[in-house]
Amino acid sequence: MIGLQVIPKQFRAEVDITIEEPEALAQDVERVLGRERSTGFTRGLDQRRLGQLAGKVTSNDFLERVVRVLSMQEDPRLKRMAEDRKKKYPELTTEDIAVRFLVTSLKARIRVSSRGPGIYRISVSDFSPQTAKALAHWVSELFIDQTTREELDRIQSARVFSQEQLRIYRGELTRSEDALKRFQESRIGNALENNPIRGDNLSIAEEVRGDLKQDERVTRDRVGERTRHAISAGMPAEDPSLRDDAETQLLAEDVASALNRLGRAKLTHPSNDPVISAINAELVQARNALYRGLEKRARKLYENVSSGDWSSMADLGFAQLDADCHAEAAAAMNLLILDYKQKVQAGPGNELENKRLSDEVQRKRDVLESFQKQLVASELEQQVEMSELGYRVSIVNKAQLPLEPYWPDASKVILLALLLGPLLGVGFAFLAELLDPTLRSLFDIRRVAPEPVLGTLPLVDKSTIQKRTLRSRWVPVTVVGLLALTAAFFVAKIVWWPNLGVPKDAIQAVEPEEGVRP
Amino acid sequence: MKALEAVNRDWPVAVEVRKLQSRLWRLTRKKEKRVVLVTSAMGGEGKTTTTAYLAATLASHAGRRILVLDFDLRRPKLHTHFEKDQAPGVAEILAGQSDLEGAIQRCSLEGLHFIFAGHPEVSPSLLLDSPRLGKIMEQLRPRYDLILIDSPPIVPVADTSGLVPLTDSVLLVVMAGKTARPLLAKARELVLGMGGSILGLVIGNAQEASPDSYRDSYYYSYASEHAAGKK
Numbered sequence: 001m002i003g004l005q006v007i008p009k010q011f012r013a014e015v016d017i018t019i020e021e022p023e024a025l026a027q028d029v030e031r032v033l034g035r036e037r038s039t040g041f042t043r044g045l046d047q048r049r050l051g052q053l054a055g056k057v058t059s060n061d062f063l064e065r066v067v068r069v070l071s072m073q074e075d076p077r078l079k080r081m082a083e084d085r086k087k088k089y090p091e092l093t094t095e096d097i098a099v100r101f102l103v104t105s106l107k108a109r110i111r112v113s114s115r116g117p118g119i120y121r122i123s124v125s126d127f128s129p130q131t132a133k134a135l136a137h138w139v140s141e142l143f144i145d146q147t148t149r150e151e152l153d154r155i156q157s158a159r160v161f162s163q164e165q166l167r168i169y170r171g172e173l174t175r176s177e178d179a180l181k182r183f184q185e186s187r188i189g190n191a192l193e194n195n196p197i198r199g200d201n202l203s204i205a206e207e208v209r210g211d212l213k214q215d216e217r218v219t220r221d222r223v224g225e226r227t228r229h230a231i232s233a234g235m236p237a238e239d240p241s242l243r244d245d246a247e248t249q250l251l252a253e254d255v256a257s258a259l260n261r262l263g264r265a266k267l268t269h270p271s272n273d274p275v276i277s278a279i280n281a282e283l284v285q286a287r288n289a290l291y292r293g294l295e296k297r298a299r300k301l302y303e304n305v306s307s308g309d310w311s312s313m314a315d316l317g318f319a320q321l322d323a324d325c326h327a328e329a330a331a332a333m334n335l336l337i338l339d340y341k342q343k344v345q346a347g348p349g350n351e352l353e354n355k356r357l358s359d360e361v362q363r364k365r366d367v368l369e370s371f372q373k374q375l376v377a378s379e380l381e382q383q384v385e386m387s388e389l390g391y392r393v394s395i396v397n398k399a400q401l402p403l404e405p406y407w408p409d410a411s412k413v414i415l416l417a418l419l420l421g422p423l424l425g426v427g428f429a430f431l432a433e434l435l436d437p438t439l440r441s442l443f444d445i446r447r448v449a450p451e452p453v454l455g456t457l458p459l460v461d462k463s464t465i466q467k468r469t470l471r472s473r474w475v476p477v478t479v480v481g482l483l484a485l486t487a488a489f490f491v492a493k494i495v496w497w498p499n500l501g502v503p504k505d506a507i508q509a510v511e512p513e514e515g516v517r518p
Numbered sequence: 519m520k521a522l523e524a525v526n527r528d529w530p531v532a533v534e535v536r537k538l539q540s541r542l543w544r545l546t547r548k549k550e551k552r553v554v555l556v557t558s559a560m561g562g563e564g565k566t567t568t569t570a571y572l573a574a575t576l577a578s579h580a581g582r583r584i585l586v587l588d589f590d591l592r593r594p595k596l597h598t599h600f601e602k603d604q605a606p607g608v609a610e611i612l613a614g615q616s617d618l619e620g621a622i623q624r625c626s627l628e629g630l631h632f633i634f635a636g637h638p639e640v641s642p643s644l645l646l647d648s649p650r651l652g653k654i655m656e657q658l659r660p661r662y663d664l665i666l667i668d669s670p671p672i673v674p675v676a677d678t679s680g681l682v683p684l685t686d687s688v689l690l691v692v693m694a695g696k697t698a699r700p701l702l703a704k705a706r707e708l709v710l711g712m713g714g715s716i717l718g719l720v721i722g723n724a725q726e727a728s729p730d731s732y733r734d735s736y737y738y739s740y741a742s743e744h745a746a747g748k749k
Binding site for chain 2: 437
């Protein structure tokens with residue numbers, strides 16, 4: 001009874017929470033509870049660990065967060081205590097000391113127990129019912145927030161990792177494409193674009209080149225002849241002004257272009273092909289246009305000479321330009337032939353390298369495409385996961401204000417007293433008997449003094465064994481004594497110590513106005 | 519005589535005292551021990567009462583010459599059992615203030631003589647260390663069949679230790695439920711250490727020492743004899 005009055009009453013507030021798919025959150029929950037985590041992440045292992053998720057919350061980080069959310073470290077009495085202890089721990093601030101004290105206190109008062117599959121109960125005990133309720137409520141809120149935050153961090157980390165991987169894959173592809181492009185450009189730099197020469201028309205190309213050179217020689221001969229004729233007519237055979245004007249140059253380029261195209265066409269088309277005929281016709285037109293242009297130019301330049309003379313100059317100019325065009329066409333064809341021959345020589349190595357680089361580009365393209373598809377799917381999954389976070393951990397029963405203390409439990413205390421009392425009494429009596437040096441029985445006396453007992457006299461003067469009288473009435477004496485002691489205690493409690501057993505001023509807990517959940 | 523009346527008042531007491539005196543007498547005759555020191559470990563264990571009862575019962579047999587000496591000079595109580603004057607007594611004899619014959623007192627029992635403690639004017643230890651004590655004992659020894667000496671408790675004071683060599687044997691009184699184990703052991707050690715021999719034990723408070731024997735032996739016989747007496 002005295003114990004029930006003296007023992008400070010404690011109140012307990014409880015919150016029930018459910019965790020869907022607790023296996024997925026087992027590691028997060030363990031971290032909050034401050035349990036050591038084993039490596040590995042198999043389903044069976046998590047289920048085993050889930051069964052062990054019971055006991056006191058020991059995570060310092062989590063409890064420190066609880067303390068700071070409720071501003072418990074601002075309690076004036078606690079601050080004073082922390083100030084006093086600062087002398088002993090000069091390296092810590094007053095707030096740190098207060099927080100550490102509170103964390104240690106909370107560790108003994110917050111328990112998590114399993115109520116069934118996915119259902120957990122958070123119990124918080126305190127001397128003040130209001131503080132117990134506040135602690136239970138905010139511990140559960142912070143617990144949910146912590147596990148949700150951990151999950152969000154995990155999702156975010158996975159997302160960042162995926163983006164990083166994507167960037168790496170893209171970089172790899174770009175590098176491979178650049179390598180292929182550089183290789184191909186290096187080949188094109190030394191070669192002509194779109195060379196029509198293949199192995200089967202090389203001879204035709206050489207024949208065309210030969211023809212063009214032959215035509216050039218013939219034309220050069222005609223230039224020599226025309227030059228002698230012009231000189232004999234007193235005309236300036238070396239005058240470049242007849243050929244150097246822009247219009248004449250354009251007409252000469254048309255002739256050169258036609259010759260080039262004709263040469264190329266002969267490589268890919270038979271001689272009776274309409275394409276050949278068309279280009280031939282263009283060539284004829286271009287040459288006629290060139291000649292007429294030259295005539296017009298000569299007439300203009302040499303207007304004071306006879307028509308025969310300026311006509312011969314036009315011929316000379318035409319022959320020179322025609323020879324140049326043939327030379328240019330022959331050189332172009334020669335270039336094509338040389339390019340082809342160079343390709344043929346480096347052919348196998350270059351082709352292999354080209355194929356290798358092309359295959360590498362394609363492979364990396366495939367990998368990137370595949371990864372992008374996976375990323376999209378993963379992103380969708382994460383979006384769903386994030387949308388479900390709020391529902392994964394939820395409160396089933398909110399914290400209620402405890403009206404009755406849970407400890408000391410009167411029935412348990414009384415039952416304990418009824419069970420332990422007699423045991424203790426017997427124990428004490430046994431101990432008293434064991435430690436009592438008084439000789440009582442004949443046996444005891446004979447053990448000390450083995451001399452013969454000449455007589456045993458009854459007790460005559462009972463006053464000599466006054467203690468024995470009390471001793472023989474120990475039961476009623478003890479009962480009366482205990483009752484008297486209990487009565488005296490209650491009287492004293494009512495008169496002098498009305499607040500005995502009531503803890504003074506529990507540490508304040510200020511509930512934040514805003515929630516803590518993301 | 520008060521002592522004798524006290525013995526006879528309580529039937530179990532009378533039976534036990536008679537048994538005790540009978541055994542004591544036979545033993546002392548057999549071993550030729552005339553001077554018996556009655557002592558105990560601590561005070562209040564019944565040695566004076568035992569001495570008085572023994573003396574009265576012993577002397578009630580015709581022809582016996584019993585002398586009782588009270589050497590408990592610090593707290594003499596023997597004279598109260600016989601309703602006699604305390605002085606002159608042992609203290610006066612040892613101090614030379616009285617002679618032996620002047621200190622001997624008599625009573626209605628012809629064979630019982632007393633020398634009580636007297637009033638010591640000096641420390642009892644000094645008196646008991648006197649050389650006269652030995653001479654007195656030598657003078658008294660041949661005159662009586664049995665000399666009972668009531669002494670102080672042996673453990674707290676040294677008076678009794680000095681008396682042990684002057685006696686033939688020691689009767690150790692133990693009170694069940696009061697005497698402590700270490701004290702009894704100490705008393706025994708002191709007696710034996712002084713060269714004395716323990717004749718036997720007298721255990722007081724038989725109700726505790728041997729309750730079964732006490733209940734069976736005495737209550738029924740008491741009832742029957744008491745009833746017979748009434749009838």
